[in-house]
Amino acid sequence: MVVRRFTEGFYGYAFAMAVCLAAVGLFLLITPQSRTERIPKVDYSLALADLRRTAPFQVWAPGQVAPGWVPNSSRRTNDGGWTTWRLGFATAERRHAMLAQSDEKPAAEFANRLANTSTATGTVQIGGVTWEQRVREDKDQRSLVRLLPDVTVVVTGTASWQELSTLAGSLRQQPKITS
Template structure:
């Protein structure tokens, strides 16, 4: 009996027992090969934001088809301004985020959100011109719309058509 607990044979038997135990564990453990993106409902965050700001809040009237809202938060921007962030995993599984604030100066806010201060063009979405910005090293595309009381930003690694889809779904919510 001693030969199975010493030397090479003892090592080989112990290794086989460990491998057999790991194989049994892997066979009985439930596994899922499906992608799971956590869904984060944002309606309460938007409602809370609308109570805290002096302007009518913008939000998507519906989520784009196949997109998953996966983050939302309200944060303090520069000069104490409130900033609303709504994040998505797009249908192509890229990242897109809608951001809005009345932070001043608006150009500095937009530059910070886009990681770029220069426009590369404009894009018509729903009959409205949005400024395009692109930062190549981060693969970040951004659409910016300056309004008198708020700045709207749609940004992320998503392509221009996906960002335009989100921007096209934005609408002002009723005053809270």
């Protein structure tokens, strides 16, 4: 009679639910949980060296990464005869910033695609260089665009203008590697 009460009807359902919740609670209690943030870090030095050796344009890269910034992605593509390199960072404020550069033509199409807008909202001087500012409010995206004769450089992301300016200001022209 007692066994039957716990295997049928509402009591059976409630008992089964209590056993399941107790098992889940025990599992969560004994499972180790990390409370530390884990941002993957990539070493982009080999990709940069390869790009300096083979890219048909003058390569730009950060001279020194800002304190607290973590390089977390590096990707080079060769699509349609164009070379593109994207270097992503988690900033000290844990926002996203990315350096993208390509010899894609027309240059404006590359810049528009990376900035997610073709509308410039102004210009800013960073390290004596003029950058075009673009904003895509609905995506919380800010972009700095620089159109050079052989390459288009875009610094973009959800990072603040200050953080994007820090990245843009750290960019240095990289000498070509010949060998």
